Each structure stands twice: as structure tokens, then as C-alpha cells.
Amino acid sequence: MNNFTFKCPTKVVFGKNSVEQLPTLLPKDAKILLFYGGGSIKRNGVYDAVIKELKGHKFVEFSGIEPNPKYETCMQAVKLIKDENVDFILSVGGGSALDAAKFIAAAAVLEAGDPWEEIIIKAKPITKTLPVGDVITLPATGSEMNGISVISHKEKGLKFAWSSELAYPVFSIIDPTYTFSLPQRQTTNGIVDTFAHIMEQYCTYDVDTPVQDGFCLSVIKTIVKEGPKVLANPQDYNARANIFWAATCGLNGWCGVGVIQDWASHGIGHELSAIYGLDHGQSLAVVLPAVLEYCVKEKAQKLALLGREVFALEGDELDVAKRTVDKIKEFFLSIEAQIKLSDFGVDKNDAAKQISERFKERGTVLGERANIDAKATKEILLSC
Amino acid sequence: MNNFTFKCPTKVVFGKNSVEQLPTLLPKDAKILLFYGGGSIKRNGVYDAVIKELKGHKFVEFSGIEPNPKYETCMQAVKLIKDENVDFILSVGGGSALDAAKFIAAAAVLEAGDPWEEIIIKAKPITKTLPVGDVITLPATGSEMNGISVISHKEKGLKFAWSSELAYPVFSIIDPTYTFSLPQRQTTNGIVDTFAHIMEQYCTYDVDTPVQDGFCLSVIKTIVKEGPKVLANPQDYNARANIFWAATCGLNGWCGVGVIQDWASHGIGHELSAIYGLDHGQSLAVVLPAVLEYCVKEKAQKLALLGREVFALEGDELDVAKRTVDKIKEFFLSIEAQIKLSDFGVDKNDAAKQISERFKERGTVLGERANIDAKATKEILLSC
Structure with missing residues (x-):
């Protein structure tokens, strides 16, 4: 730790x-x-x-x-x-x-x-x-x-x-x-945001933090189970309460103390909001899976643990890690999130060019291994 | 919740x-x-x-x-x-x-x-x-x-x-x-105390709190895995750090908000410390398994979930619940805790009589269902 x-x-x-x-x-x-x-x-x-x-x-x-x-x-x-x-x-x-x-x-x-x-x-x-x-x-x-x-x-x-x-x-x-009347888009955005917050804190490299990892997986399990419930029945108090408490715990520090954190998806997502006006949650639904795919080898251990614990996947580490990213995309689609830039009428080539140029100019380098530079960001956005 | x-x-x-x-x-x-x-x-x-x-x-x-x-x-x-x-x-x-x-x-x-x-x-x-x-x-x-x-x-x-x-x-x-030099007795007491704190908050009846339940199980999993490590190698920094953070999270409220809590084991354990001078952790190693056994039917759902997630038990709920209590005793023994009153030279008949009389006099009723009265306390202590 x-x-x-x-x-x-x-x-x-x-x-x-x-x-x-x-x-x-x-x-x-x-x-x-x-x-x-x-x-x-x-x-x-x-x-x-x-x-x-x-x-x-x-x-x-x-x-x-x-x-x-x-x-x-x-x-x-x-x-x-x-x-x-x-x-x-x-x-x-x-x-x-x-x-x-x-x-x-x-x-x-x-x-x-x-x-x-x-x-x-x-x-x-x-x-x-x-x-x-x-x-x-x-x-x-x-x-x-x-x-x-x-x-x-x-x-x-x-x-x-x-x-x-x-x-x-x-x-x-x-x-x-008070969340009973939320539009589906905002409910979905909130679930994606919570998912992404946990992944930014959890899905990096291991420094032996089993308490925190378990906390992270508890939040993920909860939103994967309760998310579809609130979409199916917006007035389900228990499910709404669990989704809210998961969101609060997702970024109050309890899951993230003493661990290595990432925040590359947020860094890239903020640019999509700033330039194209995507909702925060929308930007993350697009960027997070692409970042995880780009970094799947270096994040394999944590991805695989998540895949086994949350999605009951079996197999060798890298294989499970890859299928976990697929499962995350499936989960996002199941809660009616859109996961491609084209879903929002954004040209991926334009986004890749504009945002990588911004990062180059600012010298921005993201990710827990500081390897998401302008060039990597371009590749990630071209896969969105 | x-x-x-x-x-x-x-x-x-x-x-x-x-x-x-x-x-x-x-x-x-x-x-x-x-x-x-x-x-x-x-x-x-x-x-x-x-x-x-x-x-x-x-x-x-x-x-x-x-x-x-x-x-x-x-x-x-x-x-x-x-x-x-x-x-x-x-x-x-x-x-x-x-x-x-x-x-x-x-x-x-x-x-x-x-x-x-x-x-x-x-x-x-x-x-x-x-x-x-x-x-x-x-x-x-x-x-x-x-x-x-x-x-x-x-x-x-x-x-x-x-x-x-x-x-x-x-x-x-x-x-x-600073915990490297702790005597084994204190290391063991601390692990038992943490285990008991979580059980007092987790092992009651369900009010649909998956985030908190997952946090509880994360702490339990951590101490079950890391406890034997610190006893085998007292200078293992990572294991010591994880045990400490598990203990802190065990009673800082993060695991216990919005859930039904118990605290019967602590209530009875405090009497054993007050009358016979047992360490707090020692009293809990004796009382907690006895309380869980006494209440195994009403705590079956949470006990079984713990047994499945932490000890990989399989089977029907009540059966798994019962075997989970056995596993907890095994775990306590494996970290060199003593789980019988006779281990401390305390006569169980004397303890049952004295403490149940105190509870009767004070009108003490413990447990999440308020069913651990003087009579139940007597039975529990006679099984210690």
C-alpha cells in the first residue's frame, strides 16, 4: 500500500x-x-x-x-x-x-x-x-x-x-x-460516471491493497446489479438508494486511498465535453472502454480480477482481461449508454486531431504509467 | 437501506x-x-x-x-x-x-x-x-x-x-x-477484534445494502488472507499495512452505515473483561462464535454469503451458515486465538450465572432482534 x-x-x-x-x-x-x-x-x-x-x-x-x-x-x-x-x-x-x-x-x-x-x-x-x-x-x-x-x-x-x-x-x-424522476439519459450518465470513477482508481497496477480493491469491486458489483433495476423501474427505492450510495462511495476517497490511480479517461473525456458538448457520462462511455483496450496488457491483472468477480469469467489472465472490456461495453449498452463517437455525430478523426494537438501543445501525459501522450490519445480516439 | x-x-x-x-x-x-x-x-x-x-x-x-x-x-x-x-x-x-x-x-x-x-x-x-x-x-x-x-x-x-x-x-x-514488534497475543487480539467489529455490523438481517456488505466482506477477506502472514512474518510491511487498514475500516462507519447492527458479542464480551480481566480480543474470540451458533438460523443469509465468498463453501443456506461458524472458529485457532472460557481458567457456569444476573438486574437485551436477554446470555455462555 x-x-x-x-x-x-x-x-x-x-x-x-x-x-x-x-x-x-x-x-x-x-x-x-x-x-x-x-x-x-x-x-x-x-x-x-x-x-x-x-x-x-x-x-x-x-x-x-x-x-x-x-x-x-x-x-x-x-x-x-x-x-x-x-x-x-x-x-x-x-x-x-x-x-x-x-x-x-x-x-x-x-x-x-x-x-x-x-x-x-x-x-x-x-x-x-x-x-x-x-x-x-x-x-x-x-x-x-x-x-x-x-x-x-x-x-x-x-x-x-x-x-x-x-x-x-x-x-x-x-x-x-428525488432521483425517481430523473430522465433515463441522466440515470445512465450517472451509472457510467460511477463505473468510470472506480476504474480510474482500481484498474491500474497492483500495490497490494486488498481492502481497497474489495471496496471498488463492491461498488462495481452494486451498479452492475442495480443499474438495470433503476432503468426498468425508476421508482424502486432500494435500487435508487444503492445506486446513489455507490456513486457517493465511488469518489469520496474510500476506494482510492493508498492505490495507484489513472484518470486518463477523464482527461480525454473532459476534452470531448469542452469541444463537442458531450455530457460527462457520455464522454466516459465512449473513452473508458477505448482506454482499457489500449492498455489491456498493462491493466490485465486488475481487469481479470474484475472479470472473474463481477462477470464470472474464467480463463487465463490476459484473455479474461480482454473479455472483461467486452463485458463493460455490453453493460454500458445494456443501460442504454452510447459508446461510439459517431453516436453523437462526432467525427473521430477530427476529435483525434484536435485533442492530440491540445495535449501536444500542453505537454499533457496521462495514465498511471504516464504513457498516454498525444500520440496514444490520437490512437485511442481513432478507436472510439 | x-x-x-x-x-x-x-x-x-x-x-x-x-x-x-x-x-x-x-x-x-x-x-x-x-x-x-x-x-x-x-x-x-x-x-x-x-x-x-x-x-x-x-x-x-x-x-x-x-x-x-x-x-x-x-x-x-x-x-x-x-x-x-x-x-x-x-x-x-x-x-x-x-x-x-x-x-x-x-x-x-x-x-x-x-x-x-x-x-x-x-x-x-x-x-x-x-x-x-x-x-x-x-x-x-x-x-x-x-x-x-x-x-x-x-x-x-x-x-x-x-x-x-x-x-x-x-x-x-x-x-x-510500529506493529512489527507487537507480541503475538496482541496481533491475534487485534485480528479477532476487527473480525468481530465487521460481524457486529454485517451479520444481522438484510436490508438491501450491497455496497456495505461488499465492504464488510472485503475487510474479512483481507484479514483472513493477511492475518496468517503477519503471524508467520511479523515484519511483512504490506501484510501489516493491510491488517492495520482493515482494522481502521472495520469500525470507522464505512461498513456500517444504513445497515442493521448487532453488538451482542461485544456486550457479553465486555462483561468477561470486567469480571475476569480477559483482553477485549480474547473475550470476543470466545463469545462471537457462540453468539453466531445461537443465532445461526436468523443470521443464516449473511453467514452463508460470507461462507461462500470468503471460505468458498457450497450448499444450501442453513448448512453453509453452520459450516461458516466452524470456519470462523478454525480461523481463530489458526491465528492462535483461544476460543473456550476454560482456556482462560474461567468456569463457564460461574460466568453464565454472574453475567446473566447482571443483565437481568439491568434489563439488558442485546442483538439486532433484541432477543439476547439474560436467559439467552446464560445459554450462550454455557456453550463457551
Whole structure:
């Protein structure tokens, strides 16, 4: 096991009617920014439930933060925070709203410089943020229990992740009933995202970490079993709860401490979102299998273990590893994900050229063995 | 899955030479109480390593806290804290020292009343504590990442657990190399304790929690595989690291959120420690298999899953469940645990009589179905 440091101070309140605990979680005299995206939180009832619990609190609203949240929109919220002397941000919605909330919490109290440059590009350690709490309604990013945030810059056509020890939510409320009304596309995206998070942490080379490997396989087994259930019956509470908890555990650090991590699929996927506007989950459904295929020999041990434990495959290691990638593609197709660039009208030659040129220019090298360079990225995208 | 609330704010620093990070973790101007047990921390080098990192800090020492830490000894430390105006407690050693540190951290700032009565017997919610950090050197209790503390009252012959959201360590440093020199008895006790912690959380009835069940089985698989390795080669770093991380994960809440829990074995085991002085791990090696045997029908589903996944057993559920209990006994014996009361010179008739009388008097009822009453406890102990 590698040395590691771990801390996740977020309080999680999980289950039916957990929004009712909001009054005990919010600081008494805070001026709150109620921060959300489009109208879905008004359709699924969570907006009304939150408003009811905000009785007695001073609050202002900011709506309209988009999927793949934009820097430009975030800066409008920062202005509102300053104008209204907000001192607590309550994000209601999915990981995009929460990622944006984390960014504006840091940007609003940044002492000098441009927030995009200072927080994301220079990635300077942040020294303070406003506190953020959330009611998370989409099982996908794991943002509800980590200090990670992904922000896009519309004008520059860029999408990057940043993170900070200070960016963890103070609390996260998870009521799986609010996922009953998710469109199939978002349910599917969330399952693919969770699958990919685990693979980025698990599917590298072994440094003797059986506890963590078992945790990873438990999350994978759960989503492979429960994923089809939520698609078949969107109101299956138990399945929705298991999918949500799997998503949260998929990126709260529990599965990834002390192991070798990858993150090449996310690195390439973010470019597909930035250039062609693919949903995050859509980009991963395309890129992850291609990366696994490209690296199948060096990832054979972990792939084979997964294939044996999750898909009951038998045979020699490399053979099982290859068939495991096929099984992952089959699983993605079974939950109605699309796994080819052409499914999204994207020309693979154009993607391969543009993204490999970006990586060349930036000197980007990805993967746990630092061997996914511009050339490898081109090959991977040409196979998508 | 049941509704749950989870928060564990402890920062974990894990790995070789992690004690070197102590200066970055300790508050700059704090007066520190260096709190430890007997001489083992001087023999294994951790005392010297800690003293080196305390350079520049004001500190006083309190040594002599015993295994099954006593209230009476704790109160001596409380006096020292008050006399010396200590404002940070650094526990160095095993779970007993840390449990005691948590208790004195609460007792030292208790505003009124007797700490045993207020904190443990009346279990009033604590409103403040001194901060506690630790260098934990024994993989067993999981105390390094939870808010639980177990204290014994020598005069009254009692042993009870208490817990608080405020009792979590601020940080826990885990360097598995300090476990190389553990006596076999302590290594064995720690493995049994971890096994029992998981069983108390896992082996009840199913409320559809596949993520958590998989986490539990991962910890069990790890200790079944790595336990014999550390006994055969005490200086096997990887095995020691895996055993330690399994112990920490065994009781940090990750395996137990949203599930039905038991804790009957611990409830009975604490009495054996209080009356006959058995080590905590020793008491569990005796009681856990007996409780599982007594409840084999109602625990059959989870026992059988464990038997299939960990011990590769096959057959119908109840049959596999019964053979799983046998396998657990075999495993305990294989790591040199003793599983009969007579191994410790304790008369089972005496234990059954004394403990069932205590439970009758207190109205104690244990187990996930609240069916382990005084009578059941008597039967269980007569089978030990």
C-alpha cells in the first residue's frame, strides 16, 4: 500500500425525508444563497421541500447554473454573493450545481487576481472559502463527499478539475426519492460516471491493497446489479438508494486511498465535453472502454480480477482481461449508454486531431504509467 | 437501506515515517499532554520518534494508562490536565490509550457532576472536549477513526462504551512499521477484534445494502488472507499495512452505515473483561462464535454469503451458515486465538450465572432482534 493522507469532513444525511433535517444543519443567522440549475428541482418537488425548511432564514436565489458549469455563469453568482453579503451557499441539484457552488465559494472570497487563473490554472492552495452545503439529487459525480470541482470556460473552450481540502461540503443531504424522476439519459450518465470513477482508481497496477480493491469491486458489483433495476423501474427505492450510495462511495476517497490511480479517461473525456458538448457520462462511455483496450496488457491483472468477480469469467489472465472490456461495453449498452463517437455525430478523426494537438501543445501525459501522450490519445480516439 | 447520518472528520496520515508529519498536524501554540501506556512505545521506537517531532512544543507526559483503561487512572490524567493547563492531548499507543484520551478530553472540560456518571452512565450529549490527536500503534479497535471510547470502572467492576460526535480524533497517524514488534497475543487480539467489529455490523438481517456488505466482506477477506502472514512474518510491511487498514475500516462507519447492527458479542464480551480481566480480543474470540451458533438460523443469509465468498463453501443456506461458524472458529485457532472460557481458567457456569444476573438486574437485551436477554446470555455462555 502506498502512503496516503485522507480527510473527508462532510456530514452525510441519507434517506427518505432527509431534507427535513436542513434546519439543524444550516448555521442559524447565515444569509444563504440558494443555488440551483434549471427547472428540474421545481418539477421533482425538492425545491418546494427546501423552501419549506428555509422558513426563518434569510436567503437569496441564483438559478440557471448549467450542466458542465461555466466559469462565466459562476462569476454572475459571485457578484450576487458580494452584493447580498451571502455567507452560506446551499446547492440544490446535481454535481454540476455543487461543483459550481464550490468554485463560487472560493472565488467570492479570493483576495486578488482572476478566479479562473488563480484557482484553476495556477491551482494555488486556497486559504479560505464560504461554507457550502447541498441537497444532491443526481448520483454521479460524488461531489457531495469530496473536495473536487470541474468547471468549464466557455470563451476559452476549456474544462478542468480543481480540488481543495477546503472545498468539501459541510453537509450533503441525499434523498434517493428525488432521483425517481430523473430522465433515463441522466440515470445512465450517472451509472457510467460511477463505473468510470472506480476504474480510474482500481484498474491500474497492483500495490497490494486488498481492502481497497474489495471496496471498488463492491461498488462495481452494486451498479452492475442495480443499474438495470433503476432503468426498468425508476421508482424502486432500494435500487435508487444503492445506486446513489455507490456513486457517493465511488469518489469520496474510500476506494482510492493508498492505490495507484489513472484518470486518463477523464482527461480525454473532459476534452470531448469542452469541444463537442458531450455530457460527462457520455464522454466516459465512449473513452473508458477505448482506454482499457489500449492498455489491456498493462491493466490485465486488475481487469481479470474484475472479470472473474463481477462477470464470472474464467480463463487465463490476459484473455479474461480482454473479455472483461467486452463485458463493460455490453453493460454500458445494456443501460442504454452510447459508446461510439459517431453516436453523437462526432467525427473521430477530427476529435483525434484536435485533442492530440491540445495535449501536444500542453505537454499533457496521462495514465498511471504516464504513457498516454498525444500520440496514444490520437490512437485511442481513432478507436472510439 | 436504512436512513443514516455519517460524519468522520478525522484526518488520517498513513504509511512509513508518517510520524514525521506531526509538526504540521499539531496546533502551533498548544500545551500538549503526551499520553501513553506502558513501556512498549519506548521499546518499539515510536516514543523517540514522537519526542523528536515535538521539538519546540510545550508538553507534559502522562504514562501508565492500562489495557481496558480504568476510570480511576483517567481521573489522575484529568487532574494533570487541569494543573498544567493542557489544551491538546496526543495519545501514543493502542486503542486503550486513545479511548482513555477521548474520555479525559471530555472529563477535563465537564462543567458539573461526576464524569463517570455524566459521560458514561447518563450518556448526556457532550458539548465540548479538548482536541485529541494520536499515533496509533495497534490495529484493533478502530478508535483512530471513530468517536467511540470504552472505559472500565475498577471499583465498580464495570466496563462500558460511550460515544460522541466530539470524540473523533482530530488526526490519526498510522505507521504500520510500529506493529512489527507487537507480541503475538496482541496481533491475534487485534485480528479477532476487527473480525468481530465487521460481524457486529454485517451479520444481522438484510436490508438491501450491497455496497456495505461488499465492504464488510472485503475487510474479512483481507484479514483472513493477511492475518496468517503477519503471524508467520511479523515484519511483512504490506501484510501489516493491510491488517492495520482493515482494522481502521472495520469500525470507522464505512461498513456500517444504513445497515442493521448487532453488538451482542461485544456486550457479553465486555462483561468477561470486567469480571475476569480477559483482553477485549480474547473475550470476543470466545463469545462471537457462540453468539453466531445461537443465532445461526436468523443470521443464516449473511453467514452463508460470507461462507461462500470468503471460505468458498457450497450448499444450501442453513448448512453453509453452520459450516461458516466452524470456519470462523478454525480461523481463530489458526491465528492462535483461544476460543473456550476454560482456556482462560474461567468456569463457564460461574460466568453464565454472574453475567446473566447482571443483565437481568439491568434489563439488558442485546442483538439486532433484541432477543439476547439474560436467559439467552446464560445459554450462550454455557456453550463457551
